[in-house]
Amino acid sequence: MPTRPRALHLAIAATALGLTAACVDGGGLPPAPTLPPVGTVPSTTASPTTTTAPTTTAAPTTTTAPTTTAAPTTAAPPTSSTGLPPSSGPRVAFVSPADGATVTSPVAIELLAENFEIEAAGLSRPGAGHFHLLVDQPCLPSGQEIPRDTTHIHLGNGQIETSLDLAPGPHTICLQAGDGVHRALPLTDTLSIVVAPST
Numbered sequence: 001m002p003t004r005p006r007a008l009h010l011a012i013a014a015t016a017l018g019l020t021a022a023c024v025d026g027g028g029l030p031p032a033p034t035l036p037p038v039g040t041v042p043s044t045t046a047s048p049t050t051t052t053a054p055t056t057t058a059a060p061t062t063t064t065a066p067t068t069t070a071a072p073t074t075a076a077p078p079t080s081s082t083g084l085p086p087s088s089g090p091r092v093a094f095v096s097p098a099d100g101a102t103v104t105s106p107v108a109i110e111l112l113a114e115n116f117e118i119e120a121a122g123l124s125r126p127g128a129g130h131f132h133l134l135v136d137q138p139c140l141p142s143g144q145e146i147p148r149d150t151t152h153i154h155l156g157n158g159q160i161e162t163s164l165d166l167a168p169g170p171h172t173i174c175l176q177a178g179d180g181v182h183r184a185l186p187l188t189d190t191l192s193i194v195v196a197p198s199t
Contacts (some may be wrong), residue, residue, distance in 0.1 A: 090116035090127065092177050093189045100196045106163040111175060116187060121156035124180040130153040134174035135164065140184040154182065168197040
């Protein structure tokens, strides 16, 4: 039989002693690791995934206030301080009495002029003059000199009010403007009245 080297004997002895000690300390051989059955794939538990739904922001709503349409207004025609409609050009008119009125004598007369200056007689100026009352006489053509008598009454001091003593019955009065030297101007108005008998 061949002789083994001494070192090999020592190694085998040491190995045997180690196994013996392990069996003595642990009560036997160490347990073999547990292996999964053949054909079984070990399972891996994945971390749960949390999915966040996208957030949708609603567009702001703009509320339009209802529009109210105002009804058109109709402006009343302007009137002068006398209550008569104003004119754009020069004119003269009776303020009182009213046309067709029944009055008593003496008859109070009130006159007005618009866009025409009433002044005393004496100077002839454009756009200025004074009043004349023609009782039961027609108005005169422009430029004609106005007579001076009981039926052609001159208000040469620039008066706009006067009174007339008239007989009972119907009368027609012409109001005519004249310039400073009593020439008739084409500014006239006519009034018809009835003077009632005095009692």
